[in-house]
Amino acid sequence: xxxxxxxxxxxxTPLNSLPLTDxxxxxxxxxxxxxxxxxxxxTPNTLISLAKWKEANAxxxxxxxxxxxxxxxxxxxxxxxxxxxxxxxxxxxLLSGATVQLRNRATTAGNLLQRTRxxxxxxxxxxxxxxxxxxxxxxxNSMNRIHAIFGTSEHCIxxxxxxxxxxxxxxxxKVNVKNANNDTRQIALREFYREPGDxxxxxxxxxxxxxxxxxxxPKSRHGTQYxxxxxxxxxYAFALVSVAAGLTLKEGRVDTLSLAFGGVGTKPWYPQSAIxxxxxxxxxxxxxxxxxxxxxxxxxxxxxNNFKTTLLRNTLVRVLTSIAAHQEKHPEHEGALYDHA
Amino acid sequence: xxxxxxxGKDVSLPEDPRTxxxxxxxxxxxxxxxxxxxxxxxxxxxxxxxxxxxxxxxLVFAFQLEDCEVxxxxxxxxxxxxxxxxxxxxxxxxxxxxxxxxGQLCSGVSLLNExxxxxPSAVTYSNRASLKEDISERMSGNLCRCGAYPNIVDAITDVxxxxxx
Numbered sequence: 001x002x003x004x005x006x007x008x009x010x011x012x013t014p015l016n017s018l019p020l021t022d023x024x025x026x027x028x029x030x031x032x033x034x035x036x037x038x039x040x041x042x043t044p045n046t047l048i049s050l051a052k053w054k055e056a057n058a059x060x061x062x063x064x065x066x067x068x069x070x071x072x073x074x075x076x077x078x079x080x081x082x083x084x085x086x087x088x089x090x091x092x093x094l095l096s097g098a099t100v101q102l103r104n105r106a107t108t109a110g111n112l113l114q115r116t117r118x119x120x121x122x123x124x125x126x127x128x129x130x131x132x133x134x135x136x137x138x139x140x141n142s143m144n145r146i147h148a149i150f151g152t153s154e155h156c157i158x159x160x161x162x163x164x165x166x167x168x169x170x171x172x173x174k175v176n177v178k179n180a181n182n183d184t185r186q187i188a189l190r191e192f193y194r195e196p197g198d199x200x201x202x203x204x205x206x207x208x209x210x211x212x213x214x215x216x217x218p219k220s221r222h223g224t225q226y227x228x229x230x231x232x233x234x235x236y237a238f239a240l241v242s243v244a245a246g247l248t249l250k251e252g253r254v255d256t257l258s259l260a261f262g263g264v265g266t267k268p269w270y271p272q273s274a275i276x277x278x279x280x281x282x283x284x285x286x287x288x289x290x291x292x293x294x295x296x297x298x299x300x301x302x303x304x305n306n307f308k309t310t311l312l313r314n315t316l317v318r319v320l321t322s323i324a325a326h327q328e329k330h331p332e333h334e335g336a337l338y339d340h341a
Numbered sequence: 342x343x344x345x346x347x348x349g350k351d352v353s354l355p356e357d358p359r360t361x362x363x364x365x366x367x368x369x370x371x372x373x374x375x376x377x378x379x380x381x382x383x384x385x386x387x388x389x390x391x392x393x394x395x396x397x398x399x400l401v402f403a404f405q406l407e408d409c410e411v412x413x414x415x416x417x418x419x420x421x422x423x424x425x426x427x428x429x430x431x432x433x434x435x436x437x438x439x440x441x442x443x444g445q446l447c448s449g450v451s452l453l454n455e456x457x458x459x460x461p462s463a464v465t466y467s468n469r470a471s472l473k474e475d476i477s478e479r480m481s482g483n484l485c486r487c488g489a490y491p492n493i494v495d496a497i498t499d500v501x502x503x504x505x506x
Contacts, residue, residue, distance in 0.1 A: 006358045006404070031400045034361070035381050047358070051405045075394070075460070082461040095463040099482025100455070101448070102382060104394040105401060235463070235481035336466050 002043045010052040016180040019046050020209040026050055028071060028110035031102050036115060040124060041131055056213065065216045070109035074164065075100065077108055085335040086219065089246050089258065092227035092336060093167035099236050109212035111164045117238055118147065118158035129155045130200040145304040146240065151266035152300055156200030159263060160193065161238050166262035167227055169270050170244040174216045180209035193267030222246030222258050224323040226337040230315055239263030241311045243319045249327045253282050264308055271295045283324045288317045345406045348416030354403050362406060363387045363398035366413060374414035374443045385483035388444035389413045395451035414443035417450060425503060426450055429496035437487035448483045449497050455479065456501065473498060
């Protein structure tokens, strides 16, 4: 691992006293960054450890929002969300990701900012525009079974790996940040990630001097919620396709719908075309398939990942059919679809 | 001087910030019970307990754990009395080559505490799941290339039953 200068941040440290450059990285839990540093995929000159930033470990709430500190662990957030019926989707997504060991260290902000698990990004002997801009994309014409079908470009087709972020997109979370001048701003998570275009190394709208302080999730009803993750093994694997959905019905029609897809996009995917078809609709397998097709009209496949279009369509049908059936039987239900079989 | 508390004793943190907890245990403290398998958080052989929670020692710098309580396999037993899970591993023949065992044990000891605290797992979201399926899900961060999984799950099941008596 290459040497780095170490600085510490806590609540009393002015951000403008720290060397915030494009070779600086904030170190939260470290479960992704330390791994990438060992592999020399990431070679920061400066690390700013957030281990002493105890104030960011809290989850608070007011009348309208839950506020989740940047350093809240994935385990702590899963437990909190599990006990809040309207956050069941988030709990399911978190618990479907990684392992207990990793969730105990991984943080909320770190999860949002984790890097892709594209094989070629990790392999420093291969071309990768995200790791080394201008070197090319090894995935385009090679094995690309785990790669994206939405939001891709000729420069990068890597997926965003987070499950948590998919649920947070569905729940319309907001990212709160502050910068070196102590200015704050709030960014909708749906607008937080950038598609790769011709600069795949730039993944979010954050500036170098901006630090995520907390995530805000609006309190609203999401009805029956289901995070369904399709993967190569039943635990500790990234999604090939995932669907995060929450649904309420009114007189047999969709009243509220929270929806996002994972494993298919260069960013956690907010399927606006599908949602337009589903809003106010009377749900049937045909209508859900139409919604999937509307979204898939934006998809591009690359060979080994062609199966993801069918898998996404079938997963969406399964998820929405299951939660709609549950809502019909239990119109007031708010929480997880515990037994969908 | 910055320290962390390891198995009940204060130890000084290493000077080089690149030192992971795992390398700190091996290279500075000569504690080799914690194993290096993949060194990338994929196998769980290096699992230790930090502040009551299990973590991969290979994916955390020692300096991040200043003032934290760390328990390794060397600190699991109560002096000469094995931890009940260590005894259950012997009785259930829950290991073959033994390389993953210290990680399995630290993970299993934490699992027992997580169940007592009511921590959810992915299996919580299926009301048809058995306790053994829940244990398997919660232990998915610990690989065993000898394939001792059924006996590991049996050993943990035994201790849960013991604790519920």
